[in-house]
Amino acid sequence: MIPAGPPVDDTIQRLSGVLSPGDVIVDGGNSNYKDSIRRAEALRSQQVEFLDTGVSGGIWGLKVGFNLMVGGNQAVFKQVEPIFKTLAPADGYAYVGPSGAGHYAKMVRNGIEYSMLQSYAEGFEILKAAPFNFDLVQLARLWNHGSVIRSWLLELAQAAFERDPQLAHIKGYVEDSGEGRWTLEEALAHAVPTPALAMSLFMRYRSRQEDSFSAKVLAALRNEFGGHPVRAE
Amino acid sequence: MIPAGPPVDDTIQRLSGVLSPGDVIVDGGNSNYKDSIRRAEALRSQQVEFLDTGVSGGIWGLKVGFNLMVGGNQAVFKQVEPIFKTLAPADGYAYVGPSGAGHYAKMVRNGIEYSMLQSYAEGFEILKAAPFNFDLVQLARLWNHGSVIRSWLLELAQAAFERDPQLAHIKGYVEDSGEGRWTLEEALAHAVPTPALAMSLFMRYRSRQEDSFSAKVLAALRNEFGGHPVRAE
Amino acid sequence: MIPAGPPVDDTIQRLSGVLSPGDVIVDGGNSNYKDSIRRAEALRSQQVEFLDTGVSGGIWGLKVGFNLMVGGNQAVFKQVEPIFKTLAPADGYAYVGPSGAGHYAKMVRNGIEYSMLQSYAEGFEILKAAPFNFDLVQLARLWNHGSVIRSWLLELAQAAFERDPQLAHIKGYVEDSGEGRWTLEEALAHAVPTPALAMSLFMRYRSRQEDSFSAKVLAALRNEFGGHPVRAE
Amino acid sequence: MIPAGPPVDDTIQRLSGVLSPGDVIVDGGNSNYKDSIRRAEALRSQQVEFLDTGVSGGIWGLKVGFNLMVGGNQAVFKQVEPIFKTLAPADGYAYVGPSGAGHYAKMVRNGIEYSMLQSYAEGFEILKAAPFNFDLVQLARLWNHGSVIRSWLLELAQAAFERDPQLAHIKGYVEDSGEGRWTLEEALAHAVPTPALAMSLFMRYRSRQEDSFSAKVLAALRNEFGGHPVRAE
Numbered sequence: 001m002i003p004a005g006p007p008v009d010d011t012i013q014r015l016s017g018v019l020s021p022g023d024v025i026v027d028g029g030n031s032n033y034k035d036s037i038r039r040a041e042a043l044r045s046q047q048v049e050f051l052d053t054g055v056s057g058g059i060w061g062l063k064v065g066f067n068l069m070v071g072g073n074q075a076v077f078k079q080v081e082p083i084f085k086t087l088a089p090a091d092g093y094a095y096v097g098p099s100g101a102g103h104y105a106k107m108v109r110n111g112i113e114y115s116m117l118q119s120y121a122e123g124f125e126i127l128k129a130a131p132f133n134f135d136l137v138q139l140a141r142l143w144n145h146g147s148v149i150r151s152w153l154l155e156l157a158q159a160a161f162e163r164d165p166q167l168a169h170i171k172g173y174v175e176d177s178g179e180g181r182w183t184l185e186e187a188l189a190h191a192v193p194t195p196a197l198a199m200s201l202f203m204r205y206r207s208r209q210e211d212s213f214s215a216k217v218l219a220a221l222r223n224e225f226g227g228h229p230v231r232a233e
Numbered sequence: 234m235i236p237a238g239p240p241v242d243d244t245i246q247r248l249s250g251v252l253s254p255g256d257v258i259v260d261g262g263n264s265n266y267k268d269s270i271r272r273a274e275a276l277r278s279q280q281v282e283f284l285d286t287g288v289s290g291g292i293w294g295l296k297v298g299f300n301l302m303v304g305g306n307q308a309v310f311k312q313v314e315p316i317f318k319t320l321a322p323a324d325g326y327a328y329v330g331p332s333g334a335g336h337y338a339k340m341v342r343n344g345i346e347y348s349m350l351q352s353y354a355e356g357f358e359i360l361k362a363a364p365f366n367f368d369l370v371q372l373a374r375l376w377n378h379g380s381v382i383r384s385w386l387l388e389l390a391q392a393a394f395e396r397d398p399q400l401a402h403i404k405g406y407v408e409d410s411g412e413g414r415w416t417l418e419e420a421l422a423h424a425v426p427t428p429a430l431a432m433s434l435f436m437r438y439r440s441r442q443e444d445s446f447s448a449k450v451l452a453a454l455r456n457e458f459g460g461h462p463v464r465a466e
Numbered sequence: 467m468i469p470a471g472p473p474v475d476d477t478i479q480r481l482s483g484v485l486s487p488g489d490v491i492v493d494g495g496n497s498n499y500k501d502s503i504r505r506a507e508a509l510r511s512q513q514v515e516f517l518d519t520g521v522s523g524g525i526w527g528l529k530v531g532f533n534l535m536v537g538g539n540q541a542v543f544k545q546v547e548p549i550f551k552t553l554a555p556a557d558g559y560a561y562v563g564p565s566g567a568g569h570y571a572k573m574v575r576n577g578i579e580y581s582m583l584q585s586y587a588e589g590f591e592i593l594k595a596a597p598f599n600f601d602l603v604q605l606a607r608l609w610n611h612g613s614v615i616r617s618w619l620l621e622l623a624q625a626a627f628e629r630d631p632q633l634a635h636i637k638g639y640v641e642d643s644g645e646g647r648w649t650l651e652e653a654l655a656h657a658v659p660t661p662a663l664a665m666s667l668f669m670r671y672r673s674r675q676e677d678s679f680s681a682k683v684l685a686a687l688r689n690e691f692g693g694h695p696v697r698a699e
Numbered sequence: 700m701i702p703a704g705p706p707v708d709d710t711i712q713r714l715s716g717v718l719s720p721g722d723v724i725v726d727g728g729n730s731n732y733k734d735s736i737r738r739a740e741a742l743r744s745q746q747v748e749f750l751d752t753g754v755s756g757g758i759w760g761l762k763v764g765f766n767l768m769v770g771g772n773q774a775v776f777k778q779v780e781p782i783f784k785t786l787a788p789a790d791g792y793a794y795v796g797p798s799g800a801g802h803y804a805k806m807v808r809n810g811i812e813y814s815m816l817q818s819y820a821e822g823f824e825i826l827k828a829a830p831f832n833f834d835l836v837q838l839a840r841l842w843n844h845g846s847v848i849r850s851w852l853l854e855l856a857q858a859a860f861e862r863d864p865q866l867a868h869i870k871g872y873v874e875d876s877g878e879g880r881w882t883l884e885e886a887l888a889h890a891v892p893t894p895a896l897a898m899s900l901f902m903r904y905r906s907r908q909e910d911s912f913s914a915k916v917l918a919a920l921r922n923e924f925g926g927h928p929v930r931a932e
Contacts, residue, residue, distance in 0.1 A: 056846040059460045065845035069838070071831075091844045097831040104831055105838055108822050113848050115818030115895060117454055121447035122893040123811035126882065128446050129889035132770075132796040132803055139768070139804055145790045146764035147755040148691050149811050151850030156457035157450065164453075171464035172448030174455065181654050183825065188647050190828035193668035193680070194821040195428060195898035196814060202659035203894065206439055207448035213361050214354035214659070215405030215440035217390065220397075221350055222407070224389040225293065225614050231404035289613040298612035302605070304598075324611045330598040337598055338605055341589050346615050348585030348662060355660040356578035359649065362656035365537075365563040365570055372535070372571055378557045379531035380522040381924050382578050384617030414887050416592065421880050423595035426901035426913070427588040428669065429581060432661035435892035447892070458847050526924065583920055587913035594912050622923035623916065630919075637930035638914025640921070661894065672905055673914035679827050680820035681871030681906035683856065686863075687816055688873070690855035693758045697870035 005031070012039060021047035024080055028053045028068075032182055033100040033107060040072060040099035049076040052099060053084075054106020064152075068093035069109075071102030104186075111183030111197050113153075114176075118200035120157055137161040174204040238264070245272060254280035257313055261286045261301075265415055266333040266340060273305060273332035282309040285332060286317075287339020297385075301326035302342075304335030337419075344416030344430050346386075347409075351433035353390055370394040407437040471497070478505060487513035490546055494519045494534075498648055499570040506538060506565035515542040518565060519550075520572020530618075534559035535575075537568030570652075577649030577663050579619075580642075584666035586623055603627040640670040704730070711738060720746035723779055727752045727767075731881055732799040732806060739771060739798035748775040751798060752783075753805020763851075767792035768808075770801030803885075810882030810896050813875075817899035819856055836860040873903040 008031055015025065025048060027036060036052035043050045050072060057066020068088050070077050077084075077095045084093040096105050127134045140158035144150045164170065180201045187194040206212065211233070222228040241264055248258065258281060260269060269285035276283045283305060290299020301321050303310050310317075310328045317326040329338050360367045373391035377383045397403065413434045420427040439445065444466070455461040474497055481491065491514060493502060502518035509516045516538060523532020534554050536543050543550075543561045550559040562571050593600045606624035610616045630636065646667045653660040672678065677699070688694040707730055714724065724747060726735060735751035742749045749771060756765020767787050769776050776783075776794045783792040795804050826833045839857035843849045863869065879900045886893040905911065910932070921927040 056842070060458065060845075067841045067844045067846055069841060088845075091840055094837050094841050096833065096837065096841075101831040101833070104829060105826070105833065105841075108825050108829075109838075109842055109846060109848060111825065112818050112822035115821065116815055116848055116850075117451050118447070118895045119811050119814030119818055120454070121450035122814065122886070122891070122896050123807050123882075124450050125446040125891050126807050126810065126886050126889070126893065127804070129891050130803060130807075130885065132800040134795060134800070134804065138793050138795065139808075141790050142766045142768060142793050142795075142804075143755070143808055145766045146759075146787070147766055147808060148851065149808060149815055151815075151852070152847065153454060153458070153850070156454055160450075160453040160457055167446070167449040167453055169466055170449050170452050170456075171466045172445040172452060173464045174448050174451045175461065183822075184654060185651065186829065187821070187825050188650060188667070190825070191671040191674065192821070192824050192828050193672045193675075193678075193902070194825065195665060195668050195902065196817045196895045197821050198664040198668070199432070199661060199894035199898060201654070202661055202664070203439075203445075203447065203892070204451065205657040206436075206659045207445055207451075208657065209659075212405040212436075212440055212659075213358040213400070214351070214436065215407050216400040216403050217354035217357050217393075218350050218407045218437070218440075219403050219405060220393040220400050221353070221386060221389055223403075224393055225386070228408065231406045233402055233404045289609070293612075300608045300611045300613055302608060321612070324607050327604050327608055329600060329604065329608075334598040334600070337596060338593070338600065338608075341592050341596075342605075342609055342613060342615060344592065345585050345589035348588065349582055349615055349617075351662045352578050352581030352585055355581065355653075355658070355663050356574050356649075358658050359574050359577065359653050359656070359660065360571070362658050363570060363574075363652065365567040367562065367567070367571065371560050371562065372575075374557055375533045375535060375560050375562075375571075376522070376575055378533045379526075379554070380533055380575060381618065382522075382575060382582055384582075384619070385614065386617070416589075417887060418884065419596065420588070420592050421883060421900070423592070424904040424907065425588070425591050425595050426669070426905045426908075426911075427592065428665035428898060428901055429584045429662045430588050431897040431901070432665060432894060434887070435894050435897070436659070436661065438890040439892045441890065442892075445892075583917050584913070586920070587916035590916050591912040619920060619924070622920055626916075626919040626923055633912070633915040633919050635932055636915050636918050636922075637932045638911040638918060639930045640914050640917045641927065665898070669905075669911075669913065670917070672902075673911055673917075678871040678902075678906055679824040679866070680817070680902065681873050682866040682869050683820035683823050683859075684816050684873045684903070684906075685869050685871060686859040686866050687819070687852060687855055689869075690859055691759065691852070694874065697872045699868055699870045 008035070012043070016046065019046065019048050024049040024051060024076055026051045026053050026080065028055045030106065030177065030179060031103050032178070033104040036071065036103045037100040049073060050099065051076060051080070052102040054102045054109070056106060056109055065092060069096045069102045069105040070094065071097050071104070072099050107179050107182050107186070110177070110179035114180045114200040115196040116151070116153055118196065118203060120153060124157070137165060172207050174207045176201060176204045241268070245276070249279065252279065252281050255282070257282040257284060257309055259284045259286050259313065261288045263339065263410065263412060264336050265411070266336040269304065269336045270333040282306060283332065284309060284313070285335040287335045287342070289339060289342055298325060302329045302335045302338040303327065304330050304337070305332050340412050340415050340419070343410070343412035347413045347433040348429040349384070349386055351429065351436060353386060357390070370398060405440050407440045409434060409437045474501070478509070482512065485512065485514050490515040490517060490542055492517045492519050492546065494521045496572065496643065496645060497569050498644070499566040499573060502537065502569045503566040515539060516565065517542060517546070518568040520568045520575070522572060522575055531558060535562045535568045535571040536560065537563050537570070538565050573645050573648050573652070576643070576645035580646045580666040581662040582617070582619055584662065584669060586619060590623070603631060638673050640673045642667060642670045707734070711742070715745065718745065718747050721748070723748040723750060723775055725750045725752050725779065727754045729805065729876065729878060730802050731877070732803040735770065735802045736799040748772060749798065750775060750779070751801040753801045753808070755805060755808055764791060768795045768801045768804040769793065770796050770803070771798050806878050806881050806885070809876070809878035813879045813899040814895040815850070815852055817895065817902060819852060823856070836864060871906050873906045875900060875903045
């Protein structure tokens with residue numbers, strides 16, 4: 001989990017003692033873009049610059065490369081660009097807009113990731129339930145070969161199934177980092193219909209419920225009006 | 234569960250021995266409307282009439298009245314109308330269209346029921362999770378008093394919460410009769426977007442899964458790309 | 467639209483000049499429960515009491531009665547209870563919890579309303595697309611007679627179809643008050659899966675889009691990988 | 700559109716005149732797997748073999764390679780394997796199971812594609828609505844560089860935005876081939892919750908509606924109970 005929230009404010013607080021006008025802070029964590037806008041403004045009063053930098057690539061960044069989405073003052077970006085160029089050569093980094101834009105872009109990227117994961121997960125669950133005894137490793141490998149749905153995530157799925165074809169040792173319990181919720185909150189704020197994102201998040205919530213109160217209400221009501229039997233808890 | 238499927242064909246089969254031209258069969262079960270169309274056509278060749286009659290009212294029909302949606306030949310409907318009038322007086326019955334229309338209307342009615350149940354269930358789950366210690370019986374009672382969301386289902390919810398305020402003795406395990414699926418299949422066949430119906434059905438499916446393979450795939454992939462820990466099964 | 471937001475703060479501001487310790491302000495609007503908590507705390511310092519009171523019943527309140535969900539200090543509630551009793555006799559009002567609880571309960575009630583409306587709307591759209599020529603007025607009337615899905619909203623649907631059977635004079639453009647979003651934000655904050663609520667809100671957003679950028683992206687990508695034709699804007 | 704349905708039966712019909720026992724038919728189209736099972740059985744009686752072969756790779760197959768998922772009799776597969784090896788070398792083809800398995804696997808692959816497309820589409824619509832003026836070409840390029848969500852579809856999105864950054868010349872009108880519906884029908888048949896797939900399909904349906912009857916019902920009801928204004932059609 002990349003640091004965000006209070007730890008970032010604490011660090012800035014601690015740094016402020018040693019910072020002088022013209023210094024630049026680069027937040028490469030998963031901060032909420034609203035916090036980044038607030039921090040950039042607060043630091044500006046001390047003439048300290050702040051670049052919110054979304055970093056994408058997961059734990060594989062070192063091996064397969066990663067990318068940087070930088071938000072803030074463009075002149076300041078130019079000033080420290082050599083650092084970004086060294087970290088993420090070629091098309092690996094870019095200035096994407098004013099303060100907040102870097103973490104906003106990263107946030108949306110994560111939101112897309114939630115839905116893509118759900119997309120593959122649903123497909124594999126259908127294959128598991130199908131009237132055929134499919135080899136998921138074989139299909140993941142095939143689909144990574146010239147198929148429209150090939151992707152890095154599908155390569156990872158292939159690797160996961162090779163290790164444990166039935167995922168027998170993994171519980172279907174899925175956490176969510178804040179970023180999926182933030183992306184959905186942005187969609188709500190701007191009236192953008194994002195059903196796949198919302199459902200991807202809800203299925204994670206559901207995966208963490210031992211029992212569902214909603215389902216209890218349904219069972220209770222079906223019993224009330226239709227005499228449908230309920231299962232005792 | 235109102236009989237449907239093979240039992241209906243068996244009964245018609247058994248009856249066919251004693252039926253003479255002009256006789257009328259009334260199927261008051263939850264048959265699939267396509268079966269009703271097929272049966273009406275098959276019987277027509279023997280000059281036996283068939284009325285597919287959706288019956289709605291649940292186990293409360295006797296006490297609070299119910300309604301009949303009749304499909305088939307309108308002249309035949311007129312002929313047996315006295316029976317319907319006796320069973321469901323006043324606005325309790327109607328001829329809704331040709332063969333299949335009665336069971337089609339009943340099917341859609343059930344589909345609406347699925348979504349309404351989910352609507353209340355979600356609301357009560359939010360109240361359970363809220364930062365307030367709400368009395369669900371009290372709120373159900375209040376909302377049944379002049380509120381826009383008052384309904385017979387909400388009266389039943391009030392009754393259910395009065396009996397078991399936390400629904401502590403009921404497991405969140407929800408079956409589904411075929412009718413929700415049939416309604417969704419019709420929506421698919423005619424390209425009608427029905428997200429609330431689909432999600433209401435899916436949450437029932439999910440309520441019956443001990444663990445979710447989709448969630449296992451998500452957990453496995455998050456571990457692959459982000460090193461996020463997984464829970465052992 | 468019942469007043470909420472700045473108008474409420476302005477009114478409290480104006481009132482504060484004439485209020486003395488022990489006075490009670492009752493906010494019967496659709497305020498966000500977080501604002502109500504903030505206002506109650508701010509006024510407490512001036513020893514002015516604040517009761518956040520969710521009012522439900524729509525424009526029909528006077529005719530068919532409405533209900534009041536009151537949040538705040540219970541002793542203060544007792545003090546002004548005669549007013550509530552006069553406005554909403556019998557089971558028409560209740561003290562539901564500390565500051566914020568009244569508007570929270572009202573918010574969730576509205577959230578349920580969103581999903582119920584979507585439930586009926588989807589059902590009627592399926593009937594419109596069905597291979598039968600259904601009379602929606604007739605079915606709404608039937609279903610209001612002893613059916614499990616009977617409700618006040620369905621009575622209003624019956625009235626609306628009686629006035630305009632095809633809703634030919636109404637555009638499918640649907641606004642949303644803030645309350646549906648707030649309810650969804652609460653569901654997100656407490657990890658409650660609320661698919662029907664989310665989809666009900668998204669379909670309203672979608673109803674207000676002339677064209678959908680998501681759909682443009684889909685059309686563009688299908689053209690890229692499959693050569694599927696696109697329609698020119 | 701790859702041929703399926705009647706054209707396939709017609710072709711088999713025409714071929715049957717010239718086929719002799721031991722001949723093999725390979726259906727490389729997007730047939731429904733149930734049709735493929737039916738056809739394989741029918742041909743078996745004439746001792747003609749049938750291999751249902753899902754072909755994936757779109758119009759890019761020739762350039763970037765494609766893959767073949769073969770269903771049917773494994774001995775027959777071995778017999779014609781040289782052809783598959785020539786068409787799709789290396790990991791490009793595989794025997795995935797008995798008759799129907801090939802087209803079933805292809806069907807699910809397409810279902811996943813529906814949800815993946817919706818995942819990206821929602822993300823880009825949020826970026827369009829965001830409080831920043833994002834360059835979608837730039838972000839697509841960045842995300843294709845070491846990001847967790849990089850994929851072939853995202854490369855195509857980059858190409859599409861390079862050609863028309865606002866997709867100003869493309870209407871948001873999206874067709875659906877039968878395969879998304881078939882996949883959802885399979886999910887329904889086996890009680891697999893597939894919300895992302897269902898919503899991806901529904902948003903395509905919605906994109907083809909000039910106006911929505913569901914939305915008309917909502918607007919009408921909000922006017923009935925709350926006096927909310929409606930827009931005239």
